[in-house]
Amino acid sequence: MQPDRTISRPMGRVRLVGAGPGSADLLTLRALKAIETADVILFDALVGDDIRALFPARARCVEVGKRGHCPSTPQDFINRVMLKFARAGAEVVRLKGGDPSIFGRAAEERAYLESHGVAVEVVPGITTASAAAAEFGFSLTTRAGARRVVLATGRTLDGASSDWATMANPSTTLCLYMGCADIASISQQLIQAGMPPSTPAIAALDVSRPGSRLVASTIGKIAIDLAREQIAAPVFICIGKACSDATIAGREVSLRRVEGLQAC
């Protein structure tokens, strides 16, 4: 009998890793270890230069960016690339902004990979809401009246609108991801559902990155305040009583003017 000379490489693994909101020192130790030991890193557009500087020189690094209305890498392509490298035995890191399980497609990618027999591990990250609250001096909940936090998106897969009326309560801290483009319609729906126009609302731009800034406003005015400027940074919007501490801190700064760029 001939010896079996076929060399079968063991299946690799994919780690869906949260990179946090941007600043490298907001990476978790587990995320850093995953990056340092990766053979392949597929990273989002929102992963900034100081985190990219930590990628090991021997790793193959591919940007698979997705930015709102801007051109983006198709999800199907990302799935197939992860699968291809895992099948070749690689330690793959899929590095995402914030936390992978918050508007980060972690469920889709996990389901796809597991259905093809690839082991998946998720490494949580600091989500933008937590980082914005820390940076701009407010708390997402308060014993004095902010008793519920809702993480919502302005954009849905099928284009359907969220049920904003159920969130129209100033005691709810409404954390809005990808909500900048639709803030006029969202704020109007919240007001129509009974939310007082004077309810505090803030927009936090480029949270945890150099040049981060805050626009302090109200739900009645935030769409106008944001429409005045063209925005080239990721924008996180937070609505509710909890944000009043951010406005009281008086840190509002005018938006950066970047000619020719659209909000993404």
Ligand SMILES: C[S@@+](CC[C@H](N)C(=O)[O-])C[C@H]1O[C@@H](n2cnc3c(N)ncnc32)[C@H](O)[C@@H]1O
């Ligand atoms: C696809 S979602 C990803 C959210 C991410 N998984 C998280 O947990 O923060 C992208 C949206 O998150 C928000 N975002 C992400 N990073 C941000 C940052 N550094 N500053 C402000 N907003 C940010 C923006 O609303 C952006 O449109």
